[in-house]
Amino acid sequence: MHSTKEKNDNNKDDLLLRMGLNDNKAGMEGLDKEKINKIIMEATRGSKFYVNELKKEKQVNQRIENMMQQKAQITSQQLRKAQLQSTSNYYARRFGVRAAMPGFIAKRLCPQLTIVPPNFDKYQAVSREVKEILADYDPNFMAMSLDEAYLNITKHLQERQNWPEDKRKYFIKTGNSLENDKPGEEVNKVSEQERSIPPLLFNDIPPDLHPQGNPFQANSEEQNNPQILQNAIVFGTSAEEAVKEIRFRIEQKTTLTASAGIAPNTMLAKVCSDKNKPNGQYQILPDREAVMDFIKDLPIRKVSGIGKVTEKMLKALGVITCTELYQQRALLSLLFSETSWHHFLHISLGLGSTLLARDGDRKSMSVERTFSEMSKAEEQYSLCQELCSELAQDLQKEGLKGRTVTIKLKNVNFEVKTRASTVSSVVSTAEEIFAIAKDLLRTEIDADFPHPLRLRLMGVRLSSFPNEEDKKQQQRSIIGFLQAGNQALSATGHMLEKTDKDQFLKPLEMSQKKSFFDKKRSERKWSQQDTFKCEAVDTQSLQTSDSFQVLKKMNENLETSENSNKSQIFICPVCFREHGSISLEAFNKHVDACLNGPSINEDRKMFSCSHASSTEVNRKENVHHSFSLREKQDYETHQKHSGINSVDCAELVETKGNPPKAESVGALSDKHSKEECAVFPRESFNTEQHYQNSFSTVLLEDTGSSQQESPQPYLPEVIITQALVCPICNLEQKTSDLTLFNMHVDICLNKGIIQELRKDSLANQPTKSTKSTGEFVVIFILFYFILFYFILFYFILFYFILFHFILFYFLFLFFNIYLF
């Protein structure tokens, strides 16, 4: 029971939260929240805006209420099942991502990503100069917006190690001479006064925030602080120093300050860069311990993608920090979508992308305008037309055409509506867009008639831009031809046989339709009883994940290598053996054999779980069964095996009150991949204590970084060897090149996918090239021919039957009359 006052207070809090007054986000710390809240509350009370905000807040509360009801219906059994699944999921995903993070396998090669959002006023002008500086460190840096960019400075740092001091030396400039910022170049002499102005850069980092040591530098003591000479600064070779250098150069060139985050992936880099805003930097060292230490108490709201609504929903489930997010993962998997859940899991594990994907294709373009109340229909139409013209101009600049027109309407009560219409062929001119937008607007005006639409905002958007493949397909396909020539005919395309219809699908749909990922996904959906199935195959996340990109590249490489000349020396990406003077075919056969063949030594194969303390015999049988399958090296069974194995691993620690002793786990073959087991949280599914333990134990070092690890509870001691042993196939790799090694791990992880991609592309090639327009015409003619005779047949049949009916009727009448 709430008193009225309490209710009011709740409402007030809700509203303030909704209005974005949240001091969790960086930059809000230290502000007088109370005072601001008071001002805003006074100012907004009674306004339509306020009323609408309250309405939206109620909706969110309703969502939360529904969620809580759903939660209340979850049985402990369901939760337990989810726990098992989420554990195996976690297992798979952990690998998938890690494979793309070389730094986590071989520690010395860590991608260092920095995010540099300088505080600009004169964005446009300055942005270019900044960007020039950034390109020195990563020519492929990704500019997110005018004031934010991601850089991968891994390569720069490698080169930087050998740079002479001169190359890292910059002169402090205080005048307007912004042209010279190249290292080592003498600048105009500055006066004593000017020189005394210190760059802001070096007052920014509290000493306790300096990370201890750095894998990139030999002598951290010397290099952690730039040497300030008379009017020059020499920066060190570490990541931290390089970023200081970037910020220094930005400040010198633009007089604006920048903050930066240095971390092993973009997600963390972003959070990091907020840490010492507006003029500082923060580094998370690229090892798991440091990452988890950083993540541990991090409020989820700080992470990009977690907004105020998600924050509130998760808060209702007792989740505020990343640790809590991880602990509740089983519950979250039941209450949220797969996509959201994966996102949560990534966050809670400190995972993020290490690739700086170039700007993807634009998905939509829009214009919208806010104005004082507009109720006259004529005005609304003419405004709509204006917006369409503006949009058409913008579209023309980028040469875009699209098929979906959406109008957006916000009424004076701040209620937003969107109405969309998709047409069959692309549009781009003002007239074309307006023709569609006008109809949408009219429908809305008519719907409210006789009341006018009282609008305060209107927008027009165009989307569904065809991609390059679509365009090509459009040109090639007979459907495109028919659409242009005869709309009606194209409709018959639906009646084509399925196999033929597939030919008309755009490549994206095609690949999705048949993709390995989708197959796995549906498999998982249809085999609910198999709770141990490993879920490594979420289409969306995998397609965007680094490993997928790597694989795609590798597939492309495989494809192109098939077409390349024959005198090459091939190095098998699986076994690393060189194959000189063999034909490409033979080499491919070898790679296939490597991918397929039982490359795993019997004594090196995964550990036998019969040593485990699990008492459930049938489970063990499952495990053994899966091992025998694994020997076939089929990817699907491999996945399944992973799932079962992971469950088994989890089960090792599940025995409540009787945690498996180190010896029992240690009794497992020491050749078993540490990864395989180490990535699992050693936790119980029920006890709170184990939940608390999970964080310290879940993130254990892998092969590359085990040397620094202290022994973990319930874990066998780790055997450290210098040789690189693949954590997947457990084979010692005949290479010391970490790049090659990482490539091997990628391949091992994704054998099945590679095979699938190869199969797909091989299967597609002949059909693509042989299906000509002529064939389609023949199919069409044949189709109509059959249709014609089919109809004719039924036509004749119909009249035949009708004739007999009539005949019998008359006979009947005749006999009636004649006989009676």
Add this chain to the structure above:
DNA sequence: GCGGATCAC
């Protein structure tokens, strides 16, 4: 594909 909602900048 549509419409509402959330999120980022």
Add this chain to the structure above:
DNA sequence: TATGGTGATCCGC
């Protein structure tokens, strides 16, 4: 005094 514009994505239908 009175609460932006643009783009992306997700989810349920």
